[in-house]
Amino acid sequence: MTSGVVIAGGGLAAQRCAEALRRGGWEGPLRIVGEEAMAPYDRPPLSKGFLSGDLDPAEIALRPAGWHAEQGVELLLGDRASGLDPDRRLLLLASGATLPFEHLVIATGGRARELPGAAGLANVHRLRSIDDAARLRAALLPGARLAVLGAGLIGQEVAATASARGVRVTLIEAEPLPLARALHPRLASWLVDLQRAHGVDVRLGTRLERLESGDSRLEALHLSDGSRLEVDALLVAIGVVPATGWVGADVHQLARAPHIHVAGDASGANHWEAAVHQGRAAAGAILGGAAPAPALTSWWSDVHGVRLQGLGDPVGSDALVVDGDPRGRSFTAVALRRGSPVAALAAGRPRELPRLRKLLTDVHEPAKEAA
Numbered sequence: 060m061t062s063g064v065v066i067a068g069g070g071l072a073a074q075r076c077a078e079a080l081r082r083g084g085w086e087g088p089l090r091i092v093g094e095e096a097m098a099p100y101d102r103p104p105l106s107k108g109f110l111s112g113d114l115d116p117a118e119i120a121l122r123p124a125g126w127h128a129e130q131g132v133e134l135l136l137g138d139r140a141s142g143l144d145p146d147r148r149l150l151l152l153a154s155g156a157t158l159p160f161e162h163l164v165i166a167t168g169g170r171a172r173e174l175p176g177a178a179g180l181a182n183v184h185r186l187r188s189i190d191d192a193a194r195l196r197a198a199l200l201p202g203a204r205l206a207v208l209g210a211g212l213i214g215q216e217v218a219a220t221a222s223a224r225g226v227r228v229t230l231i232e233a234e235p236l237p238l239a240r241a242l243h244p245r246l247a248s249w250l251v252d253l254q255r256a257h258g259v260d261v262r263l264g265t266r267l268e269r270l271e272s273g274d275s276r277l278e279a280l281h282l283s284d285g286s287r288l289e290v291d292a293l294l295v296a297i298g299v300v301p302a303t304g305w306v307g308a309d310v311h312q313l314a315r316a317p318h319i320h321v322a323g324d325a326s327g328a329n330h331w332e333a334a335v336h337q338g339r340a341a342a343g344a345i346l347g348g349a350a351p352a353p354a355l356t357s358w359w360s361d362v363h364g365v366r367l368q369g370l371g372d373p374v375g376s377d378a379l380v381v382d383g384d385p386r387g388r389s390f391t392a393v394a395l396r397r398g399s400p401v402a403a404l405a406a407g408r409p410r411e412l413p414r415l416r417k418l419l420t421d422v423h424e425p426a427k428e429a430a
């Protein structure tokens with residue numbers, strides 16, 4: 060078998076890497092190994108339009124059917140990377156096959172962190188794949204009681220999507236405020252108020268103490284506020300860990316070799332734009348180009364019809380400048396540290412994003428040049 064480029068993982072980073080390779084003139088063999096049955100698709104709709112039933116699988120595919128064949132990108136789906144021999148440049152697959160490579164891109168994404176004691180309970184969900192989303196959607200019946208453990212972006216979005224379907228949602232967060240790494244505390248409070256205004260029961264500073272189950276189903280949660288919460292379903296949304304256990308070594312260490320690259324959530328990135336950027340950067344490195352500048356942290360979310368777009372890192376900020384009225388659900392906010400902008404949020408104002416991005420990058424440019 061001829062070697063060429065092998066991409067382990069069949070998600071966003073893999074797809075963008077393959078596109079950039081073909082666009083950049085890579086004419087050699089190009090293979091994507093993905094454990095899911097579906098060709099690369101977009102995950103953000105899994106907690107939004109796909110979960111609400113507004114989008115079907117074809118609408119979340121990253122490329123139309125036939126694109127991979129046309130571009131000579133071989134899709135090896137339903138098989139998983141299970142081991143690696145970096146010196147002999149061999150990728151081992153669960154099916155027993157061995158793929159030689161000239162370059163390997165590790166793009167196996169992340170997996171949802173598991174809740175101890177919940178394995179085997181049929182009504183306990185995680186949300187990472189289209190299959191997970193289809194299963195969760197089936198549980199979102201009007202009047203059903205859903206608990207969401209973890210008020211990160213996925214927890215927030217599922218709470219909003221589910222409550223819009225008439226589900227009674229309790230959103231449980233161990234910290235006093237959610238999303239500390241993405242939102243200034245005042246903005247996190249605003250988001251909590253938005254959830255509550257839509258009937259979501261948000262419990263902050265509250266921990267899960269114990270699961271009460273019977274007949275392979277979760278019956279109730281015992282929480283640190285002393286309550287016993289009866290549920291029909293639980294979504295565990297307590298974070299993502301890189302799905303790189305199969306590599307058997309530290310991926311960042313391995314990626315120091317010129318023929319091994321890591322991109323997307325497998326690198327610990329956990330945001331859509333980072334996966335795009337790193338997938339393209341891996342392609343650039345394979346093609347021999349200069350490494351692109353690291354991208355500014357950026358994310359977006361849709362909660363109760365408000366588009367939230369965040370940039371930068373607000374941790375340690377000491378001031379917040381808000382333009383607009385948060386009660387009107389359309390405003391921008393810039394977090395400052397010692398007078399310099401370090402993070403920004405556009406709520407319901409997508410057109411402001413380029414300006415905010417420029418504000419943050421202009422501030423960081425001189426520092427980069429001086430370094």
Ligand SMILES: Cc1cc2nc3c(=O)[nH]c(=O)nc-3n(C[C@H](O)[C@H](O)[C@H](O)COP(=O)(O)OP(=O)(O)OC[C@H]3O[C@@H](n4cnc5c(N)ncnc54)[C@H](O)[C@@H]3O)c2cc1C
Pocket residue numbers: 067068069070071072073092093094095101102103104105106138139140141166167168169186187188213302305322323324325328329330331332334357358359360361
């Ligand atoms: C429900 C949900 C909502 C999200 N919403 C947003 C959002 O609004 N904004 C935002 O910025 N980001 C969002 N994200 C995050 C964003 O989708 C991810 O950062 C992005 O998908 C990462 O791309 P990736 O290619 O690194 O990983 P993934 O998209 O996870 O793709 C990895 C693929 O590799 C496969 N795989 C895993 N292990 C193996 C193996 N050993 N062998 C072969 N294949 C394997 C996986 O099954 C998967 O198909 C969301 C994520 C989820 C799950």
